Amino acid sequence: MERDEKDFDMNRLDRSSGSRRWTTPAVLVVASLAFLAGIALAPANRAIAEVTEGEKREAFKDGGVLANSTLQESLVVLKRLDQRVERIEKALLEVVK
DSSP: OHHHHHHHHHHHHHHHHHHHHHHHHHHHHHHHHHHHHHHHHGGGGOOOOOOOOOOOOGGGOOHHHHHHHHHHHHHHHHHHHHHHHHHHHHHHHHHHO
C-alpha cells in the first residue's frame, strides 16, 4: 500500500506542475484575443462629423469685422447729425440777417 500512496502523490505532483506550465501561456493567449477583439470592435462606436461654415453671429465676430460694422453705423449717425447742425446754422444765419 505504501507504494500506491507514493505513486498517487507523485502523480498529483506531476499533474500540478503540468497544469502550471500551461497557465501562463493560456492567460496570455486569452488576453491577446480579448485585446484584438477590442481593437476590431472599436471603430463601430466612433462618430463621424462634418464641420460646416455657417453665418457668423454678431457675438462671435472678430474685432475687425465687429469694428467695421460699428464704424458703418456711426458714420450714418454722424451724417444725420451733420445735416441737422447744417440746418440749425442756416436757420441761425437767417435770424441774424
